[in-house]
Amino acid sequence: MTTPATIPTATPRTVLVTGTSSGIGLATAVTAARAGWHVIATMRDTAKAGALLAAADEAGVSVDLRALDVTDPASVTACLAGLDRLDALVNNAGAGHVGTLEQESVDDVRAVMEVNFFGVLNVTKAVLPLLRQSKGRVLTVTSVGGVVGQPFNEAYCAAKFAVEGFMESLAPVAATAGVSVSVVEPGAVASEFVSNVGLPADALEQAGPYAPALSAYLERTSGAFASAQTSQDVAERMVDLLDAERPAFRLLTSDAAxxxxxVKLADLDGSAVQNLTGGWVR
Structure with missing residues (x-):
């Protein structure tokens, strides 16, 4: 009797997703695993992996959980240790921030840039050699805040503008080495992101001359998030982009986004954006 030949199975493509403890990152990790990707799911503190692991278990998939602090190059190196193939990177880790320049320090702004901009660069730079080998792709979650500057989001939007400019400039260079680069721009998303912006309970009392403007901004923003897109909806669009034969550079994830x-992309003199966002604080 002869033994039937074993038909080799295709090796799953591997994607590394940052910031997977909640929200878009968690949903993207699980959705990608369901789509057949081998997912390296990372977060700064793996003690907070309960929600991710529960969601993966419910979906009948597994993820490769690893610790990663995107602001620490040594942590990036440790996370990638032993990894000899990578097909995609999803830069999702980030932190919100609400404040205005007169009332915060430049160090506060630097901290926002460190996680939202330099953290993206740390991870992307480290994995580019692997992505060149696989002819892979980089997806970076920015925000509509990377296109339109928004009141009391000065530092956050500055970081996201920086990411957008960096990736838009990197994209044609990376393409010459076979690596595609995309940015993903959600609008309001129903996740824990908003609760993590660090705004103190007495923010209005501390806002001084900016209190009326901050009050108007917070009222408008709470309404926007009441009808926000879900993290799962964003994740499904992200995975579509991961699987696309020719991924677009920019993905706006909803009609609202x-x-x-x-408004900005068609605003040649800047007046339309100023008229729009000025109404948020008056």
Whole structure:
């Protein structure tokens, strides 16, 4: 009797997703695993992996959980140790921030840039040699805040603008080495991100001359998030982009995001954006 030949199975593609303890990162990790990707799911503190692991278990998939602090190059190196193939990177880790320049320190702004901009650069730089080998792709979650500057989001939008400019400039260079680069721009998303912006309970009392403007901004923003897109909806669009034969550079994840960013993208003299966002604080 002869033994039937074993038909080799395709090796799953591998994607590394940052910031997977909650929100878009968690949903993207699980959705990608369901789509057949081998997912390296990372977060700064793996003690906070309970929600991710529960979601993966419920979906009938597993993820490769690793610690990663995107602001620490040594942590990036340790996370990638032993990894000899990578097909995609999803830069999702980030932190919100609400404040205005007169009332915060430049060090506060630097801290926002460190996680939202330099953290993206740390991880992307480290994995580019692997992505060149696989002809892979980089997806970076920015925000419509990377297109339209928004009141009391000065530091956050500055970081996201920086990421957008960096990736838009990197994309044609990376393409010459076979690596595609995309940015993903959600609008309001129902996740823990908003609760992590660090705004103190007495923010209005401390806002001084900016209190009326901050009050108007917070009222408008709470309404926007009441009808926010879900993290799962964003994740499904992210995985579509991961699987796309020719991924676009920019993905706006909802009609609301497209309409909002479209104001800026068609605003040649800047007046439309100023008229739009000025109404948020008056």
């Amino acid at each position: 497209r309409a909002f960013a479209g």
